[in-house]
Amino acid sequence: MNEPRLTKQGLWDILEGWEEYTPSRIRLVACGGTALTLQDIKESTRDVDFVVPDIDEYDALIRTIKRLGYRKDRGEGWSIEGDPFIFDLFKGQRVFTTGLLDSPLDAGRHIPIREIGKLHISALNDLDLVISKMFRGDEIDVQDCLALIKARGGAFDVEAMKARYKETASHDVGEQRILGQLKYLLSELGGGSHAEG
Numbered sequence: 090m091n092e093p094r095l096t097k098q099g100l101w102d103i104l105e106g107w108e109e110y111t112p113s114r115i116r117l118v119a120c121g122g123t124a125l126t127l128q129d130i131k132e133s134t135r136d137v138d139f140v141v142p143d144i145d146e147y148d149a150l151i152r153t154i155k156r157l158g159y160r161k162d163r164g165e166g167w168s169i170e171g172d173p174f175i176f177d178l179f180k181g182q183r184v185f186t187t188g189l190l191d192s193p194l195d196a197g198r199h200i201p202i203r204e205i206g207k208l209h210i211s212a213l214n215d216l217d218l219v220i221s222k223m224f225r226g227d228e229i230d231v232q233d234c235l236a237l238i239k240a241r242g243g244a245f246d247v248e249a250m251k252a253r254y255k256e257t258a259s260h261d262v263g264e265q266r267i268l269g270q271l272k273y274l275l276s277e278l279g280g281g282s283h284a285e286g
Contacts (some may be wrong), residue, residue, distance in 0.1 A: 095133055096126070097126050107154065108206040115207060117203070117211070127212055139179070141180060164177055185225050188257070238278065
């Protein structure tokens with residue numbers, strides 16, 4: 090049985106419904122497969138992942154979706170009865186288990202996508218997106234990272250990603266494990282020799 094998946098248009102439809110009940114500006118930064126779907130790199134996503142860097146805006150969003158009937162599902166996830174999709178909403182500078190070096194709201198740390206009234210939607214910058222996916226490191230994460238890098242072509246700076254990856258990893262208790270995942274990604278890119286140094 091195929092798992093239900095959410096397209097970009099399907100996500101816009103849901104967010105337009107949220108916006109009607111949103112009291113003030115909320116900046117949502119898409120991460121994971123959601124960021125790729127909103128940038129047309131991936132056709133759809135299974136779950137929806139956003140980081141809400143501003144704590145007050147995060148609290149306002151949670152109040153909004155609770156009024157709409159969303160309930161805590163698992164971890165950072167929220168869902169509503171009758172809808173198969175889980176919305177993972179991360180607070181501050183954390184995506185999944187990855188602590189980001191900078192706020193996704195800082196200049197250059199996000200890619201503006203669309204404004205729906207008071208909802209301002211952007212995507213996490215490419216380097217932090219790859220890092221947060223590879224820290225988790227499932228096979229689908231690897232394939233998503235490869236798709237992003239391929240889509241960007243020569244505009245994707247592999248050396249800058251490696252440096253930022255290593256700096257981010259140095260703050261994580263699983264540093265050696267996640268450095269191994271970087272080596273795996275580089276080998277899949279055909280640049281295994283770049284994994285060292």
